[in-house]
Amino acid sequence: MNPIPAIALLLGTALAAGAQSPAGDLTPATRTRFRDLILPAPAEDAWRGIPWRTTYWEAVTEGQRTERPIFLWTMNGHPLACT
Amino acid sequence: MRARRSVWADPEIQKLAGKFIPATDEVTMLHRDQGAAGKHFRLVSEKGHYGRNPLDWTRQGLYCLAPSGEFLGSVNSTRAEDVKAFLKESWEAWEKLPKGRRLMEGAPGEWRDRWADRYPVDGMVWKVTSRDLPRANARKDWAGHAWNIDYAWFRREDLARFMPADAKAGLKKDVDGELVARFARCHLVDNVRGQTIAFPADAVKKATMVLVTESVKGDRVTVRLEGEVRLEQRGRWAVDDTGEREQTRGFEGKLLGAGVWSLKAGTFESLEIVAAGVRWGATRYNFRADDLERGAIGYVMQLAPDTPADRMAPASIWEYGW
Incomplete structure (x- = not known):
């Protein structure tokens, strides 16, 4: 099976012969099905259930105030956005 | 990620x-x-x-x-x-x-979040999710399931570049080309597996978005958005540890969206845009060195809620010129 029919199968649409891109299958009728293929499932999004502070210094300041330790996740690119 | x-x-x-x-x-x-x-x-x-x-x-x-x-x-x-x-x-x-x-002596020093003062409080923020679309030769490991997030920011004055103040049913308006080009080159990038960089301005071969007003009921205007984008960059850069080589990268696809514009608020009450197309090539840190050929990719743009976690600056904010 080549990649384009794989998408067609999921979308339940027919494809133009020789199509190279899924763009032709993006229509008002299929838009929400494309959306559902792209957005993370609840299990994939579970990491957002941790109440992450969004900057290091916010957490350090809070830790100083509440006498609690800090756990930092830091990446090239902000972990809560594009990393 | x-x-x-x-x-x-x-x-x-x-x-x-x-x-x-x-x-x-x-x-x-x-x-x-x-x-x-x-x-x-x-x-x-x-x-x-x-x-x-x-x-x-x-x-x-x-x-x-x-x-x-x-x-x-x-x-x-x-x-x-x-x-x-x-x-x-x-x-x-x-x-x-x-x-x-356990604690530092004295109070913590002053420090400001680098981009917090640029967040467009009265403008608009899109959460942009990217993921490869299904294909038969998808990798079975993490890369085959990868997805990523970025945020696109628009200032208050940008909103008028989407919709004129005197909106009425049946209107067809080109969204400001400069705004669409900035969005495309900064956000329709291949960040699915990891960080990448914006396309340069001359990589934008086509970037259009047309807003069509379908109906007006009181204050609310129901709209449809349609667009086309083609980005292509050629040059010499590294895509892994083996050094620089002649490369090409790009995205070509279509955008389709729907939303409701509030005439009173002068902004979108709801909006969702889907982009689908193909990407090709790689950059140094986006883990595509093994996947340079054309592959199907999709993006979803949704209005981001105003929560601390959704106030992240766009990955390429310095390209905005703000």
Whole structure:
């Protein structure tokens, strides 16, 4: 099976012969099905259930105030956005 | 990005993380920061897993620390078992740390989030999710399931570039070309597996978006958006550790969206746009060196809620010229 029919199968649409891109299958009728293929499932999004502070210094300041330790996740690119 | 799925969804890790104040930040700017935050972070990072590396190398990873700057532990792993062990050991280190060494002397210094004052409070923010669309030769490991997030920011004055003030049914309007081009080259990028960079301005071969007003009921205008984008960059750059070579990268696809515009508020009440097309090529850190051929990719743009976690600056904000 080549990649384009794989998408067609999921979308339940027919494809133009020789199509190279899924763009032709993006229509008002299929838009929400494309959306559902792209957005993370609840299990994939579970990491957002941790109440992450969004900057290091916010957490350090809070830790100083509440006498609690800090756990930092830091990446090239902000972990809560594009990393 | 891999860790979002492999580590943080684990209930035991979520529970362990809850013992600490969980924090995130961008490492390059933090590590180079010359203010209170950077100085404090380097107290910790230089005792951690990358602490012996040259100062201009990354310090990315996971760290536990006391507010005083005392190092409790560190690791750079996307394996849940490693992270569990690291959190448990760090908690033990905290419990053993004498109380007199837990807090800094005096109040924390002043420090401002680098981009907080640019957040468009009265404008519009899109959460942009990207993912490969299904294909037969998809990788079976993490890369085959990868997805990523970015945020696109629009200022209040940008909103009028989407919709004229006197909107009426049957209107067909080209969204401002400069705005669409900026969005396309900064956000329709291949960040699915990891970080990449915006396309340069001359890579924008086509970037159009047409807004069609379908109906007007009182204050609310129902709209449809349609667009086409073609981006292509050619040049010489590295896509892995083997050095620079002639490369090409690009995206070609279509956008389709729907929303409701409030005439009273002068902004969208709801909006969702889907983009689908093909990408090709790679950049240095987006883990595509093994996947340079054309492959199907999709994006979803949705209005972002105004929560602290959704106030992240666009990955290529410096390309905005703000």
